[in-house]
Amino acid sequence: MKFWTRPTANYLKLNTDGVFLPNFSFGGAAGVIRDSHSQFQACFAARQASISSPEHIELVAMQKGLHLVNALQLRSVTIESDCLMAVQAVNALACDLSPLAALVHVIRSLVNRPKIFCIPHGRIGLASKVFDQLQEGLRHAAAILTTWLGRKNLSIRASWES
Numbered sequence: 001m002k003f004w005t006r007p008t009a010n011y012l013k014l015n016t017d018g019v020f021l022p023n024f025s026f027g028g029a030a031g032v033i034r035d036s037h038s039q040f041q042a043c044f045a046a047r048q049a050s051i052s053s054p055e056h057i058e059l060v061a062m063q064k065g066l067h068l069v070n071a072l073q074l075r076s077v078t079i080e081s082d083c084l085m086a087v088q089a090v091n092a093l094a095c096d097l098s099p100l101a102a103l104v105h106v107i108r109s110l111v112n113r114p115k116i117f118c119i120p121h122g123r124i125g126l127a128s129k130v131f132d133q134l135q136e137g138l139r140h141a142a143a144i145l146t147t148w149l150g151r152k153n154l155s156i157r158a159s160w161e162s
Contacts, residue, residue, distance in 0.1 A: 011076045017067045018057030018083070018138050029061035031068065033077070044068050052099070058083035059103045062090065068108035069158035079111075 007013040012035050020027040030045040044064055051056050051057045057082055069077050090106045090111065098104070 003032075004038075006038060007034075007036050011036055012041060012074055014065045014069060014077055014079045016058070016061035016079065016081050018054065018055045018059075018061040020051055020054045025050060027057035027060070029057055029064050031061060031065035032067075033068070033074070041070060041074075047158045054105070055083060055085045056100055057090070058086040058105060059089070059100055062086065063103065063107050064108065066107065070110065071088055094103060 004015070014031055014033045016029070017082040018027055018029045024050045026047055028045065030043070031047055034044045035041055046064055048057060048060050051060070062079065062081060065079065089098070089100065090107050117129040118145055
């Protein structure tokens with residue numbers, strides 16, 4: 001069994017993952033950002049329509065994660081994905097002529113600060129671990145919002161509704 005590894009000191013780590021079922025035209029993308037002390041920083045989860053392949057949703061997850069990194073103005077971020085093909089497409093020096101080239105180009109343009117690192121392909125159970133981290137992150141966010149807003153019984157729920 002493999003475990004999440006901490007980023008280098010003073011770095012953050014964004015773990016992204018995507019879920020795709022060939023019988024449906026949508027997928028799910030999620031990510032969790034933690035610091036070098038394993039402390040939750042931020043997370044996202046989204047339903048995405050018009051998904052064509054597992055690589056497609058993995059690239060969408062990277063893109064959404066990088067948008068979150070940029071929106072939060074984070075620096076020194078390492079990004080991990082369990083999709084070797086997506087990581088290779090983003091890191092490739094050659095021009096991408098695949099059907100996902102436009103998405104790869106957008107991701108490359110967002111990666112001017114962080115560097116994409118790859119988790120070896122076939123890492124079993126990473127999707128479950130990322131979604132467990134996401135769920136824990138949402139609970140943490142709800143606790144912070146409850147304190148900040150001074151409300152009781154505040155709940156945050158994830159939904160697949162558009």
